[in-house]
Amino acid sequence: MIVSRSSASAEEQQGADPRRWKALSVCLVAGFMTLLDVSIVNVALPAIRTGLAAPQSTLQWVVSGYALAFGLVLVPAGRFGDVYGRRTVFVFGVALFTLASAAAGIAADSAWLVAARLVQGVAGGVINPQVSGLIQQLFRGAERGRAFGLLGATIGVSTAIGPLLGGLLIHLGGGHDGWRLVFYVNVPVGILAVVLAYRYIGGGRASRAQPREDAAEGSREKHPREDSRAGTRGSRLRRSMDPVGVLLLGTGLVLVLLPFVEGQQWHGPGRWLLALAGLTVIGVFTAWERRYGRHAQPVVDLSLFRRRSYALGTLLAALYFAGFTAIFFILTLYLQNGLGYSALEAGLATTPFAAGSAAASVLGGRIVTRLGRPLVVGGLLLVGVALGVTALATWLVPGEHVAWATAVPLLLAGLGSGLVISPNQTLTLSEVPVAMAGAAGGVLQTGQRVGAAVGIAAIGSVFFAGVASSHGDHATAFRHALLVTIAFVLAALAVALADVVAARRASHRVPPAEEAATSGSPPAR
Incomplete structure (x- = not known):
């Protein structure tokens, strides 16, 4: 049976919350605020050092403490929202983030600031x-792709525009206390988000029927037995938060991430014993989740990773964020420390990437349901080539004009990035039942945060080693670090290609009768 696009769209919207787009706007504003604080503080560090007389070791925790706390609570917070209602947890998080931002803004010393940043990270x-x-709960079909496209634009723009906005606020506030505006700007935005969340976001939880409806949305990989188990687990989900699993996961993540976030302060091979211990704890966590999942809903349902799109999409996101996030870290260091750019000038240099990412993310969200994973492949190819051209531009046009030379390749890299982040998120979560959407999204974002921490540590180490060995040649160090970034992008590309090949092989094994019955479903990924 052939279903027209207009009738399919009408079917998707039947019974949908009429406030869903306004609710999405509130969510995106809050998400933008939390993700912006990952990168906006980088350009404020010199001003914080001056204003609070903070040592370098403490400044490291202003940045890394936020990222560590952020990644630590993603999965349990996602589970908590699945169980007790996403609006309630969302409002609590925004209120806590707003209070922590105000506390950071009035910080009297560096220890106070670090504590406020840790609470900010938890809230984020x-x-x-x-x-x-x-998004999983409120949207269906092509609308969900467009919603994730807007989320992808938010992720890309918030990460890339952070240095620019931070530089502008410091310029307006002055060199001594201008950094406080970086935190104060969150306060009115957070208050507004709390008010609008109560107005536009429904307070109910996803119904128990929804997981089956969502799981039946057209995937050829899903089986009725899996959907039945998901529904049965959903009914038990409200009875337990799996505290042992939460503790094991949190301990494992801290042990794995700490050597990376402390990489510039903690030298020597001893720190990698912590990472090894963390991997061991995560192994124990996996065994516990399998055992616990026999009689109750674990904090991470490992059956999610039997879905190819989810398993490969999560790995792809971790690898891509390892390279993507580090671009702005090493570019800001190169421009400010190597070429003497101001915070505002360094921020302006990242604007082309932000503009390209925003435009392409919206487009990617609209076409991902038609093109599937090949769209992500194309985006990754564009990012890899554009970063190679960026490295070439810094070699051909050294000196103070390098920002002009890199503008076009960074714009192209941003366009490619927009075709990676939001389409990959849409495809990765496309087969996840709504009742598990929070925890599944938390695992995906934890992978992104772990990837970002690993990437910044690895690429930053190459950059700093290059500066030291070349007696201050920041341009050469930047190019060498950019090669490592490209390697992460190519690794993500290999994962995306593996998914495309596996999807095509699976589609060839589908019997003709079953293929005809699913002709109205999204394309195989």
Whole structure:
């Protein structure tokens, strides 16, 4: 049976919350605020050092403490939203983030600031899985792709525009206390988000029937037995938060991430014993989840990773964020420390990437349901080539004009990035039942945060080693670090290609009768 696009669209919207787009706007504003604070502080560090007389070791925790706390709570916060209602958890997270931002702004010393940043990170980790969970809950079909496209634009723009906005606020506030505006700007935005969340976001949880409806949306990989188990687990989901699993996962993540976030302060091979211990704890966590999942809903349902699109999409996101996030880290260091750019000038240099990412993310969200994973492959190819041209531009046009030379290749890299982040998120979560959307989104975003921490540590180490060995040649160090970034992008590309090949092989094994019956479903990925 052939279903027209207009009738399919009408079917998707039947019974949908009429406030869903306004609710999405509130979610995106809050998500933008939390993700912006990952990168906006980088350009404020010199001003914080001056204003608070903070040592370098403490400044490292202003950045890494936020990222560590953020990644630590994503999965349990996603589960909590699945169980007790996403609006309630979302509002709590936004309120906590707003209070922590105000506390950071009035910080009297560096220890106070670090403590406020840790609380900010926790609040950010509470908010973000609710955003992806609410998109799963409120939208269906092509509309969901467009919603994730807007989320992808938010992720890309917030990460890339952070240095620019931070530089502008410091310029307006002055060199001594201008950094405080970086935190104060969150306060009115957070208050507004709390008010609008109560107005536009429904308070109910996803119904128990929804997981089956969502799981039946057209995937050829799903089986009725899996959907039945998902529904049965959903009924038990409200009885337990799996505290042992939460503790094991949190301990494992801290042990794995700590050597990376402390990489510039903690030298020597001893720190990698922590990472090894963390991997061991995560192994124990996996065994516990399998055992616990026999009689109750675990914090991470490992059956999710039997879905190819989810398993490969999560791996792809971790690898891509390892390279993507580090671009702005090493570019800002090169421009400010190597070429003497101001915070505002360094921020302006990242604007082309932000503009390209925003435009392509919206487009990618609209066409991902038609093109599937090949769209992500094309985006990754464009990012890899554009970063190679960026490295070439810094070699051909050294010196103070390098920002002009890199503008076009960074714009192209941003366009490619927009075709990676939001389409990959849409495809990765496309087969996840709504009742598990928060925890599944939390796992996906944890992978992104772990990837970002590993990438910044690895690429930053190459950059700093290059500066030291070349006696201050920041341009050469930047190019060498950019090659490592490209390697992460190519690794993500290999994962995307593996998914495309596997999807095509699976489609060839589908009997003709079954293929005809699923002709109205999204394309195989």
